[in-house]
Amino acid sequence: DVKVTQSSRYLVKRTGEKVFLECVQDMDHENMFWYRQDPGLGLRLIYFSYDVKMKEKGDIPEGYSVSREKKERFSLILESASTNQTSMYLCASSLSVAGGMFFGSGTQLSVL
Amino acid sequence: AQTVTQSQPEMSVQEAETVTLSCTYDTSESDYYLFWYKQPPSRQMILVIRQEAYKQQNATENRFSVNFQKAAKSFSLKISDSQLGDAAMYFCAYRSSQGGSEKLVFGKGTKLTVNP
Numbered sequence: 001d002v003k004v005t006q007s008s009r010y011l012v013k014r015t016g017e018k019v020f021l022e023c024v025q026d027m028d029h030e031n032m033f034w035y036r037q038d039p040g041l042g043l044r045l046i047y048f049s050y051d052v053k054m055k056e057k058g059d060i061p062e063g064y065s066v067s068r069e070k071k072e073r074f075s076l077i078l079e080s081a082s083t084n085q086t087s088m089y090l091c092a093s094s095l096s097v098a099g100g101m102f103f104g105s106g107t108q109l110s111v112l
Numbered sequence: 113a114q115t116v117t118q119s120q121p122e123m124s125v126q127e128a129e130t131v132t133l134s135c136t137y138d139t140s141e142s143d144y145y146l147f148w149y150k151q152p153p154s155r156q157m158i159l160v161i162r163q164e165a166y167k168q169q170n171a172t173e174n175r176f177s178v179n180f181q182k183a184a185k186s187f188s189l190k191i192s193d194s195q196l197g198d199a200a201m202y203f204c205a206y207r208s209s210q211g212g213s214e215k216l217v218f219g220k221g222t223k224l225t226v227n228p
Contacts, residue, residue: 031214040121042203042220050214058215090157094214101216102146103157 003027005105006091013111019078022106023091029102030095032074034058034066037088037106046089049074081111114139118205118219124228125194127156132179133222135204143209146180146187147216152200162204164188165209191224199226 007022025032029111035043035058045058047066055066063085064074067075074093076084092101115138125131137146148160163171163180170178175195179188191198201223205216 033215035218041218042118043216043218045217046213057169088155092157092216094119096214100159101157102159106155 007050025093116219
């Protein structure tokens with residue numbers, strides 16, 4: 001089974017802190033994604049990557065950056081956390097267009 | 113840009129009954145993929161069922177089936193013999209078949225409650 005692991009299930013940070021959310025997949029997938037999930041808004045794409053060191057902006061990239069130095073790892077960075085970035089963050093990976101995405105179990109981030 | 117609409121924020125069903133969750137989408141593409149994902153309280157997103165747009169036959173996975181109406185851009189999920197474990201958020205999602213467009217576009221979700 002594909003496994004997508006997010007390093008933290010819950011995080012509490014202060015406004016202005018630099019925050020790193022880590023995601024690792026173990027199935028050699030080319031594509032990795034970061035989504036943000038908010039009640040009533042569904043899942044919105046922040047960034048995705050289709051190869052090492054490659055990244056593409058999603059629908060809501062403002063305030064975020066990403067890093068993909070190795071194929072299996074995709075990091076989401078909040079340069080200066082703000083309260084409006086309090087949310088559930090979901091990482092996912094996929095191999096091909098036809099296949100489904102495989103998700104991690106999410107990180108609930110609270111910015112105080 | 114493609115959009116996915118789930119018009120029912122919440123639905124409820126009695127255990128052992130059948131329920132249908134609605135999903136419509138907007139696209140100018142002719143080839144694409146559609147998905148239903150389930151998110152139980154554990155928050156783990158689970159793929160329920162997948163449909164390729166070029167296939168006319170509706171996908172089925174055990175108690176889950178879809179009604180895919182390509183011309184109407186409709187993709188509803190039917191859950192038969194509902195069980196308590198089916199209670200979850202359900203998300204409809206669209207994916208282009210074009211390379212470089214591997215992202216999923218999600219609807220806002222439908223919260224399904226199963227009553228004993």
